[in-house]
Amino acid sequence: MRKIILVALMFLMVGVAFAQSVWVEGGYLPKTAEVKYPEGAYSGLFINDIFYIDLGINYTWSIFYVGGDIKTYMIPRSDILNFLPFYTFYTFDTGIKINGLTVGYQHGCAHSVNALGYLIDPLFPVDSGFDKLFVRMEVKF
DSSP: OHHHHHHHHHHHHHHHHHOSEEEEEEEEEOOOOOOOOSTTSOOOOOOSSEEEEEEEEEEEETTEEEEEEEEEEEEEOSSTTOEEEEEEEEEEEEEEEETTEEEEEEEEEEEEOOOGGGTTSOSSOOOEEEEEEEEEEOOOO
Protein backbone atom coordinates (compact mmCIF):
# COMPACT_ATOMS: atom_id res chain seq x y z
CA MET A 1 0.00 0.00 0.00
CA ARG A 2 2.88 2.36 0.78
CA LYS A 3 4.31 1.86 -2.71
CA ILE A 4 0.97 2.74 -4.31
CA ILE A 5 0.73 5.92 -2.24
CA LEU A 6 4.34 6.83 -3.05
CA VAL A 7 3.80 6.34 -6.81
CA ALA A 8 0.55 8.36 -6.67
CA LEU A 9 2.35 11.21 -4.87
CA MET A 10 5.14 11.16 -7.47
CA PHE A 11 2.61 11.43 -10.32
CA LEU A 12 0.86 14.24 -8.45
CA MET A 13 4.10 16.19 -8.00
CA VAL A 14 5.02 15.78 -11.68
CA GLY A 15 1.51 16.86 -12.68
CA VAL A 16 1.66 19.95 -10.49
CA ALA A 17 5.13 20.83 -11.84
CA PHE A 18 3.80 21.01 -15.42
CA ALA A 19 0.43 22.58 -14.64
CA GLN A 20 -0.28 26.18 -15.63
CA SER A 21 -2.55 26.70 -12.64
CA VAL A 22 -3.26 24.87 -9.43
CA TRP A 23 -5.70 26.13 -6.85
CA VAL A 24 -6.96 25.45 -3.38
CA GLU A 25 -10.10 27.21 -2.28
CA GLY A 26 -11.83 26.90 1.04
CA GLY A 27 -15.12 28.42 2.01
CA TYR A 28 -18.07 28.61 4.32
CA LEU A 29 -21.78 28.43 3.44
CA PRO A 30 -23.68 29.92 6.39
CA LYS A 31 -27.08 28.82 5.12
CA THR A 32 -28.63 26.40 2.66
CA ALA A 33 -32.22 26.26 1.48
CA GLU A 34 -34.50 23.27 1.68
CA VAL A 35 -36.11 22.06 -1.51
CA LYS A 36 -39.57 20.48 -1.31
CA TYR A 37 -40.21 17.62 -3.74
CA PRO A 38 -43.44 15.72 -4.44
CA GLU A 39 -44.77 13.41 -1.73
CA GLY A 40 -42.70 10.26 -1.31
CA ALA A 41 -39.56 11.70 -2.91
CA TYR A 42 -36.46 12.92 -1.12
CA SER A 43 -37.45 15.89 1.05
CA GLY A 44 -34.37 18.04 0.54
CA LEU A 45 -31.53 19.20 2.73
CA PHE A 46 -31.48 22.03 5.24
CA ILE A 47 -28.14 22.44 6.99
CA ASN A 48 -26.39 25.52 8.27
CA ASP A 49 -22.66 25.97 8.70
CA ILE A 50 -21.33 23.99 5.73
CA PHE A 51 -17.63 24.24 4.91
CA TYR A 52 -15.97 23.18 1.66
CA ILE A 53 -12.54 22.70 0.13
CA ASP A 54 -11.89 22.83 -3.62
CA LEU A 55 -8.70 21.44 -5.20
CA GLY A 56 -8.10 22.04 -8.90
CA ILE A 57 -5.52 21.88 -11.64
CA ASN A 58 -5.33 23.15 -15.23
CA TYR A 59 -2.93 22.39 -18.11
CA THR A 60 -2.61 24.40 -21.33
CA TRP A 61 -0.71 23.37 -24.48
CA SER A 62 -0.85 25.87 -27.30
CA ILE A 63 -4.62 26.27 -27.91
CA PHE A 64 -5.66 23.12 -25.98
CA TYR A 65 -6.56 22.95 -22.31
CA VAL A 66 -7.54 20.23 -19.85
CA GLY A 67 -8.23 20.39 -16.14
CA GLY A 68 -10.59 19.69 -13.34
CA ASP A 69 -11.35 20.03 -9.69
CA ILE A 70 -12.75 18.21 -6.68
CA LYS A 71 -14.94 20.08 -4.21
CA THR A 72 -15.86 18.39 -0.92
CA TYR A 73 -18.58 19.72 1.38
CA MET A 74 -18.41 19.01 5.11
CA ILE A 75 -20.01 19.95 8.41
CA PRO A 76 -18.13 20.61 11.65
CA ARG A 77 -18.33 18.22 14.56
CA SER A 78 -18.46 19.45 18.15
CA ASP A 79 -15.22 21.38 17.75
CA ILE A 80 -14.13 23.42 14.74
CA LEU A 81 -11.09 21.20 14.00
CA ASN A 82 -13.03 18.06 13.05
CA PHE A 83 -15.25 17.81 10.00
CA LEU A 84 -17.55 15.20 8.51
CA PRO A 85 -17.54 15.21 4.68
CA PHE A 86 -20.94 14.48 3.15
CA TYR A 87 -20.87 15.43 -0.55
CA THR A 88 -18.18 15.61 -3.24
CA PHE A 89 -18.47 17.29 -6.65
CA TYR A 90 -16.02 16.38 -9.44
CA THR A 91 -15.47 18.45 -12.61
CA PHE A 92 -13.43 17.63 -15.74
CA ASP A 93 -12.87 20.27 -18.47
CA THR A 94 -11.21 20.12 -21.87
CA GLY A 95 -11.29 22.14 -25.08
CA ILE A 96 -9.57 24.73 -27.23
CA LYS A 97 -9.12 28.49 -26.79
CA ILE A 98 -8.39 30.77 -29.73
CA ASN A 99 -8.46 34.59 -29.43
CA GLY A 100 -11.37 34.85 -27.01
CA LEU A 101 -13.30 31.90 -28.47
CA THR A 102 -13.52 28.73 -26.39
CA VAL A 103 -15.02 25.46 -27.60
CA GLY A 104 -15.16 22.97 -24.80
CA TYR A 105 -16.52 19.96 -23.03
CA GLN A 106 -17.24 19.69 -19.32
CA HIS A 107 -18.29 16.70 -17.26
CA GLY A 108 -19.45 17.05 -13.70
CA CYS A 109 -20.71 14.54 -11.21
CA ALA A 110 -21.58 14.64 -7.55
CA HIS A 111 -21.68 11.79 -5.09
CA SER A 112 -22.68 11.40 -1.49
CA VAL A 113 -20.04 10.42 1.03
CA ASN A 114 -20.51 7.86 3.79
CA ALA A 115 -18.54 9.23 6.71
CA LEU A 116 -18.07 7.48 10.02
CA GLY A 117 -20.13 10.09 11.85
CA TYR A 118 -23.39 9.19 10.08
CA LEU A 119 -23.60 5.56 11.22
CA ILE A 120 -25.18 3.90 8.15
CA ASP A 121 -26.81 6.37 5.75
CA PRO A 122 -25.12 9.36 4.09
CA LEU A 123 -26.33 12.79 5.17
CA PHE A 124 -27.24 13.81 1.60
CA PRO A 125 -28.03 10.59 -0.35
CA VAL A 126 -28.18 12.06 -3.87
CA ASP A 127 -25.90 11.43 -6.84
CA SER A 128 -26.02 13.56 -9.97
CA GLY A 129 -24.06 14.34 -13.10
CA PHE A 130 -23.98 16.29 -16.34
CA ASP A 131 -22.13 16.59 -19.63
CA LYS A 132 -21.86 19.99 -21.30
CA LEU A 133 -20.66 20.99 -24.77
CA PHE A 134 -20.24 24.74 -25.11
CA VAL A 135 -19.00 27.67 -27.14
CA ARG A 136 -17.96 30.80 -25.23
CA MET A 137 -17.00 34.18 -26.66
CA GLU A 138 -14.99 36.41 -24.34
CA VAL A 139 -14.02 40.06 -24.76
CA LYS A 140 -11.46 41.69 -22.46
CA PHE A 141 -11.42 45.44 -21.93
